[in-house]
Every structure is written in C-alpha cells, then in structure tokens.
Amino acid sequence: MWTTGWRESVWSGIRGPWDLIVVGGGITGAGILRESARAGLRALLVEADDFASGTSSRSSKMVHGGLRYLSSLNIKLTMESVRERECLLAEGGGLIEPLESIIASYAGDRMPAWVVSAALTVYDLLALRWRHRHYPPARVKDLCPSINADGMVGGYGFFDAWTDDARLVLRVIREAVRAGGTALSYAPVEGLVRDRAGRVCGVQLRDKIRGRETEVLAPVVISATGAWADTLRAHLDAKPRLRPLRGSHLFFPRERLPLTQWISFLHPADARPVFAYPWEGVTLLGTTDVDQGPDVPRDPQLSSREVAYLMQAATYAFKPLDLTESDVQSTMSGVRPVVDSGQADPSKESREFVLWDESGLLTVTGGKLTTFRVMAVEALRSVRRRLPGGTKFRRGERVLDSAAAEILGGLDPVTRTRLAGRYGVEAGELVAAARDGELTTIGATPALWAELRWAARAEGVVHLDDLLLRRVRLGILAPQGGLPLANQIRAVVQPELGWDDARWQAEWDIYWRLRQQCYCLGGR
16 A cells, blocks of 8 residues: 555546545544545545644644543543543554553642542543542652652542554554545645535645646535644635644653653643653653644744743753753644634633534534544534435444454564554554564664665655654654664665655755754754
8 A cells, every 4th residue: 555656546536536525634634534434435535745744743642531621621522532542542552552640749739639639530430440549749759750859749640541643643544545545645735616506516636746736526525634724714715713822842862851651740830731751762741832823834843932931841840850951852843723712821722623614615623632533423424414325424433443463473562562553454564574684673762674664665655754754753763863873764765765866865855954943952
C-alpha cells in the first residue's frame, strides 16, 4: 500500500464516483474515512499536506478521559472520553499504553486536595474502575525523586494513557484504505463545487506535486480541517466561528528530566494545570494555551513568552534538577480548533466538538484526540439521509482492527507489542522487509531501523519531513534532530524513496530548516 506509483493510481480514478468526500487528513478525518469504509461507502479523503501534519501530530499525545472537564461539570464529555480511552487501551496495545499519573498538590494551590479527590472519584466511577489513591508527600517523592518537595502536601495517583498521535492517524487511515476507502495527501481543496440550488456537491482539487487540477463530485462533503475550518467555510462567505489556540511543548532528554509517571501540577503563575511525562525515550512537558490569531500557519512556532512560561513550570516542579533552556532537546507547537464563545480566558473555552451544516458543507471541528470515533459516527449520522439508503453507523464496532503480536515470533515481547500496535496487520510485512541489523533501535530512541525502511517504502512519504517528523519521529526524539545519524538514515531510505543525490540534499535542507525554525529553541 502506498508504494511507488500510488499517487498516480489514485489520481487516475479521482473523479469517482464517490458517496462522500472528507477534507482533512488528521485524526477526525481519519476516523470519518474509517467509519465510512466500514459501512461500505465509496469515500475519498484528501489532505492539503501530509497526513497528520496539522494538529494531529502536535498534540500532548495523551489519550485521556478529560479530568479537567469535571471542574466545569462537563460530565458528558468526560464520560465519552473515559469510555473511548478504555476501548483504545483494549485494542491498541503498543500504540496506546496506560500511564500511571500523579497530581502533585502544594500548600496554597487554588484547587484544594479534597476537590481533586472528589473529581478522581467521579473519574473512576465513569470508567467503572477504581484506580486512584492518595499519596503522602514522602511517597510522591519516592515515586518521583526529581520533584520539588517544598510545600508539597501530597498527591493523588490515577491512570490515563498516552499514544503517538501521528502513528495513530496513520494506522486508522491505512486500515480505512484496506477496507476500501481512498486517501490522498498533498491535494489541497482550492474551492467548493455547488449545484444550481447553491448547495455544495464537490470540491476543486489541486495536486500539490504535479500542479494538475480537477473537480471531484459527491453528494456529501465533510470538512474535518480542524483549526483551518474557517478557511474552507470562507468559500461559502461564512463568518469565522473558531478561536485557534496554540499549545506548545518542550522535550527534554530522559537523563535530564527522568520520570516514570505522568506528573501534573498547577503552574505557579496562573494555576493552570501543567504536566510532564515520559514519552518515546524523552520527557514531554506542556502545555500552553494562547491565542494564535486568525492566521493559522502550517508549522506553528512557540513564542519566547511560551518558552519562559514552560521553563518557569519546569524549574518550579523539578527544582532539584536545575533545568535550563540549554537542556531542551526539541519543541512542538500545535493549534487547537476551539469554538469562540467569547471567554476572556482561552482555557475556559469549551473543548466539545460541533457540527455545522452550511449550504451542504458539513463541518466537524473541536473535540479531542480521544473521542475521534464518537465525532466520526455523529458526523456521518447527521448526513445519513444524503448517503445510499440503509447505511448504518455504530459506535459499538472496534476502533482499530485486530492485530496479534504473536505473529511476530522471534522478536522480544517489547518489540512485538510496539510493532503490532503501530502497524497493525502490516507489522509482519515490516519485519519481512527488514535487512540484517535493522530490527535494532535507532540510537537511544525506541524506533527501529526497520520502521524507517518500511515508512520510506510503503507509507506514502512525499517529503523527508513526512518521514522524520511523523512516520518515525527522529526530528523530535533523536539528539540534534538526527543530524549525527544523517549518513545512516540516508543509506536506508534514499534507495527506497528513489531520490537522486540532488533531491536528497534538497529534501534534507528543507527538513533541517523546518526543524530549526519550528521544532527547537534555535528558531525563536
């Protein structure tokens, strides 16, 4: 799938016919394509850049139940999130993993400990699992020796989960394609096609690689463009309704910020929840919540103010480590699609998803990573009358296809689980494609050289940043973005991609500039 010539194959049949077109290749669009294919519909997904290149590769990477939403009494959103989290944990081992979490409480916190305890009780009741517990300060310090114990009054332990967000998107899209859906990257929508009544009945599509254009028609067009939803709605002269909010993260080498649990605490400046946790061999710390403004770039950058805010949190919570900006290995910023309700505080805007049907264009936006399947089903149900008769969409189906790690016999259990989770039924093909020595990790990262080869061969890589920032995330996980490994990376992937030396150098230069500008502090 998506090997040499795959784009030409898709373009040759791009005019359809289609039952629906999905615009946007993030987690929401991926979920809609998957549920459409499951229902037997002829569905096309188009993405302006690379799959998951927007917010869906730049999230906090938590598959969580939305504990924070209980503070605003949003029981429905929390219940949906908790139940979807449990489904993903049950089906996606190796890609979605449980993580013990600790909320550290300090004297003077605006949220008293008893409020935290009450919220966690409700949280566990919604999940039908009693897993939270209270820790005295000494126990919190035992579990996290690097934490600041000054003024600590204790902590609460509970469980949530983490994922690799970009890999989750890729797995969902590829499972949709295996089930009969079609997905195409680097195919921006330049306009909307409307019938005589003025209703949307298709899109004007451009091939970003070869420059060709065409009209593609379908009775249903769904915009799953996230923070860019207002841009597509503007073709209908619709007024903007979103408030794009930027969330930024810092990544530290594990040896400088060594954690084994998710640690949450209130920021000393504004009492917003901030967190840090171990992720893919590094430690992630986040997040901010600031207005991006109406102009949403493809590759957002964190500001100096955000760096100072996050570093203040890091030095407060992990005071014994004496962390400085020089310890930051990489950074990441994403833009959340939040509906603008006029709140003065961005963090108080609702994170619930919305559906807007305007002149036949259905926009689904907002929401969160954990509930992507709920969003997909509700979006499709809302346009069911315009789809072939008898189409049904059920929440009770599996989110991910079954993938047994046992088929990868001969590998150690950790590697088997990792590959089965990230690649599903394709994990066996990945192992078969590996050459001698490639089932080993790339430096200190948990990624395998075999994953790099497989991504270059079969996962629709168009540009080098597709490969190094989303397929195998060396741009974030490896020191200096993988620069010390550049020759080894090139030896594995250049032949698979079929690039000559000039193309390789050009792609490396583009990747490196992007990494320096948007994925590390050097670009500020």
